[in-house]
Amino acid sequence: MLKIKVQDNTKKIYCDLNATRPLHPEVKKEMVAAFDNIGNPSSVHMHGRKMRDLVEKSRRCIADLLKLDTDRLVFCSGATEANNLILLSFDGPVIVSAIEHSSVLHVRGDAQICSVNKDGIVCLDHLERLLKECSQKALVCIMAANNETGIIQPIDEIAALVHLYGGFFHCDTVQAVGRMPVCWRAIDSFSISAHKLGGPFGVGILGINPHIPLYFPFRGGGQERSLRPGTENVWGIIGMAKAMEVAFAEEWKTTEERRDWLEYYITTLCPEVVIVGRDVARLPNTSMISMPNIDNTQQLIQFDLNGISISTGSACSSGKISKSFVLKAMQVDPRVARGCVRISLGISTSQEDVQFLANTWYKIHTRNNEQKNQESA
């Protein structure tokens, strides 16, 4: 049995930002202020018009941040729905990368899978081959940054290649928004989730270029220009706009330095550690670290006992935790993959927190090694 002294649990360190980000206090304030407004935004009376106003003001705010027209933004219940909507609405061949979120990867049974290289970056040669094979204009879905590894894709190059073949490029920007620059004009369609950037759960955006031929699947009262019917989640929409406003003004440089320090510290103490994607562009807050000789589920229990919340990968697919299809697609050695945990720092994660995290990591590592040595002795 591993014996690790349980830390005083009053201090909890949340380093699972890629699963969800705590609601920003400014967002909460904005949403609570909106609680006094009642009515259905589709109603023509004064209460309804006020609600409509709030929805459209939020849309305007987000469009301005992205430097796009408001008619490109469709509000929906989240990024899973946004990804589903674009894939189900597109009548034509679809190409998705092997490391996409499950809400992209598994929607279309007929989707062609584009492979990634060992660094987790989409193989442009393979993508080009797949594009050449398509008889019609294809929809290519590649995420801006991966949720598990934080690895960033060469969005501009992909966009150029897709457009060269007359295709359309859908980019899942859930993890990218606010944490890296995105050229919104270069992509034809994108999905954003509010709760990953300090906004509320239950709301997201599908951004679409009017040139893509789409046939939207849901029917109803004609909301969102009939593209996505259903009474608007007004509070959620207000919260999302505020969250984006806050996120676009944020600076992640310090967080990146702390992440880099964490990795430097750990690799110095334990040179045999593997850090996935360390040599390529990554999100500033994400680190996927493989501890040698100990399963990630074991590690998570130890981290949790020490008041640190991290994860093994995507929250959606927990339950099947130890098998990451992302790492498999990158041909990471299964032994390395088994030891991988995802640390995703928040913007307010302090140096002290990171230090504690690093010490805890090392403590788990050494105890495990001592135990292994005792067993073999």
Place this chain on the structure above:
Amino acid sequence: MHKVYLDYQATTPCDPRVVEKMLPYFSEKFGNPHSRNHSFGWEAEEAVEKARTQIAHLINADPKEIIFTSGATESNNLALRGVAGFYGHKKNHIITSVIEHKCILDTCRHLQEQGFKITYLPVSNNGLVNHEDVKNAIKDATCLVSIMAVNNEIGVIQPISEIGKICREYGVFFHTDAAQAIGKMHVDVKAMEIDLMSISSHKIYGPKGIGVLYVSRKPRVRLNAMITGGGQERGMRSGTLAPMLCVGFGEACVLAQQNMSKEIEQLKALTARFYEGITSQLDDVYLNGDNGKRIPGNLNFSFAYVEGEGLMMSMKDLCVSSGSACTSASLEPSYVLRAIGVGEDLAHTSIRFGLGRFTTQEEVDYAIKRVVESVRKLRAMSPLYDMAKAGIDIKSIQWAAH
């Protein structure tokens, strides 16, 4: 007098008690309910599951039969498309009524384009579906009957138990859109033999952006999912759940359950007062929909010789609507009213008054006063009203083309 909100069928204000339960999920309880690796996730999951139980309890379902969605529109789409997708290759006939919510009718039209056969049952002049019609319309190829529990425009209550019984007898799945029924009448999915049921949170004093599809496990209904991904909600509806919305919806159900009998009595009294106030002071006013079989809190009136939009404009301090909120921006007369045989002239004069939990007697009295004043004023200016009072049959007039 400030504005009086009388549009409770369009949406209801979120109850302050609901908001209070939601607030912790705006700050310290921020976890992703699907994070299985830490306490933030567990806490959120626990909250979601508690809410699921609360909702199930209100309709006498098992928590496992509750599938969270983004609202009743999505629930309705999922029920129809889900059943059609799973069973459609064997059975391709669906029965519905002509006065369903737009999202049901449009989804049916879309399924029709894909080769499904749809029977649109008519309703009588009181707005009710005849359950014998349902029985007669069932064929071997019928996979689903979808009849709303309560109509959103005219508030009539359909014979759900009877239809449920028939469907069970013939082995056909029965879906009901109960967005307008929950909290205003007793709904028991087991006793009423309902297989699928859509509920909306914002119609029962909960937050917007969340709804539920009840999917029976016994008999087992299987669905093709519309939104796939992480496999949440037993694979029927993927996407991260919103704990704050789930918690709000759950609390709204608890409040509905606690207060329903009291609230029904209270609303019955207010609605009767409103009805009495209007009909005793104005002639040529018609109540649309059955007078008895309707939810308390809904009154849909046609004020002959008065233009509905004009009437709404002349009593701007009353927030009412001329029909469903979704279509209220269009000036088309309501298809529901046309279906119950209201002539085009009268359909244009109709207004829906929706009373609810926070409506007071003062507000009702004020509304009566304003309606009576406005109708009288508009009629005084109406040549049609003068002609009618002089005994001319308006319908017989041959209007010159412009």
